[in-house]
Amino acid sequence: MSKKPVKHEVELANLPPLSAKQKAELAALAARREGDVDYSDMPPLSAEFWKNAEQGKFYKPTKTSTTVRIDSDVLAWLRSQGKGYQSRINAILRREMLSSLK
Known part of the structure; x- marks a missing residue:
């Protein structure tokens, strides 16, 4: 027996109103003190973990997808490096972008 997946789109700018039960659940969560939360299944991570x-x-x-006009000699040089010239263009642009952000 195969089940078809259910697709449901929600417009984030126009969310449906919360039910009384949902509002009560949110209010109960908001009223909880930090000390009442059980973190036993999620131990704290040490500096060693993040090393x-x-x-x-x-x-x-x-x-x-975009259209870019590139000088013929630059394109010829990129293509002469072998397959993946578009990925190389992206890598060059990304490298420049990251260096300008520093």
Whole structure:
């Protein structure tokens, strides 16, 4: 028996009103003191844990298709490096972007 996934789109600018039960749950959560929260299933992370952490390791930026006019000699040089000249263009631009942000 296969089940079809249910798709439901919500317009964030126009959210449906909360029910009385939802409002009561939120009020009960807001009234809790910090000390009443059970963190036993989530132990604190030490500095040792974060020592080898990599920022943005799994970040994959979205891509946007665009048209760019590039000098012929620059494009020829990029293409002469082999496959992936568009990725190289992006890497060069990203490197420049990051250096200008520092």
